Amino acid sequence: MSEAALRLSGIEKTYNRGLASEIRVLRGVDLTLMPGEIVALVAPSGAGKSTLLHIAGLLDSADAGSVEICGEPMQGRSDRRRTAVRRDRLGFVYQFHHLLPEFTALENVVLPQLANGVARREADARAQGLLDSVGLAGRAAHRPAELSGGEQQRVAFCRAMANDPQVLLADEPTGNLDPETSDRVFAALLGLVRDTGLAALIATHNLELAARMDRQLRLDAGQLRAI
Numbered sequence: 341m342s343e344a345a346l347r348l349s350g351i352e353k354t355y356n357r358g359l360a361s362e363i364r365v366l367r368g369v370d371l372t373l374m375p376g377e378i379v380a381l382v383a384p385s386g387a388g389k390s391t392l393l394h395i396a397g398l399l400d401s402a403d404a405g406s407v408e409i410c411g412e413p414m415q416g417r418s419d420r421r422r423t424a425v426r427r428d429r430l431g432f433v434y435q436f437h438h439l440l441p442e443f444t445a446l447e448n449v450v451l452p453q454l455a456n457g458v459a460r461r462e463a464d465a466r467a468q469g470l471l472d473s474v475g476l477a478g479r480a481a482h483r484p485a486e487l488s489g490g491e492q493q494r495v496a497f498c499r500a501m502a503n504d505p506q507v508l509l510a511d512e513p514t515g516n517l518d519p520e521t522s523d524r525v526f527a528a529l530l531g532l533v534r535d536t537g538l539a540a541l542i543a544t545h546n547l548e549l550a551a552r553m554d555r556q557l558r559l560d561a562g563q564l565r566a567i
């Protein structure tokens with residue numbers, strides 16, 4: 341059996357620790373995501389989805405437990421190493437696209453590659469290929485403000501995939517779109533993920549979208565359970 345793309349073991353997270361207003365959000369979360377697996381993370385608002393995704397994405401630290409990315413344990417690693425792992429192995433998609441407004445769609449997908457040392461020509465070709473694959477071939481030269489919400493979000497997927505990550509983490513990636521657009525954009529995301537064979541953990545409130553993934557997990561009282 342191949343190595344897990346992402347492994348979380350016994351993750352605990354409490355906000356306002358030691359205060360009367362203490363919020364114990366994660367209470368021993370275990371999760372193993374294998375390469376090629378697309379897993380839905382379903383939870384009511386405030387249950388701790390973003391907290392869990394941020395810990396898995398090395399944007400925040402757990403109080404206890406371990407995070408392993410492609411077999412590499414992250415505890416005790418330097419900030420520099422964590423940043424490198426985040427850049428090389430992880431892709432993140434947010435509910436709102438967070439594209440750079442002054443750059444075109446193509447440039448938004450090119451920039452993370454340049455930051456990773458990829459040559460401009462190669463980065464351009466990869467960005468164009470990614471945009472083509474989500475139906476945005478004709479929109480490469482548009483700035484975010486010249487794109488619809490669904491198109492902006494598709495560019496954000498391409499940006500998350502720019503450096504060929506092994507794990508994609510998405511926090512309500514179609515949550516701000518109307519149902520029809522959400523459906524189309526989500527289909528583009530699934531297509532992209534399936535083509536590359538990477539592992540994906542996708543938070544959504546939408547049970548119909550969740551049902552189209554390989555596995556569905558609910559975050560309930562600080563723990564993950566299969567639905």
Ligand SMILES: Nc1ncnc2c1ncn2[C@@H]1O[C@H](COP(=O)(O)OP(=O)(O)OP(=O)(O)O)[C@@H](O)[C@H]1O
Nearest residue numbers: 355356363365383384385386387388389390391392
């Ligand atoms: N920095 C923080 N300090 C204190 N409490 C926090 C902090 N961040 C989140 N919380 C609390 O932790 C809980 C989980 O927050 P989180 O953002 O992970 O939930 P979520 O499931 O992503 O919610 P939503 O779907 O509404 O985005 C919430 O009760 C929130 O108020």
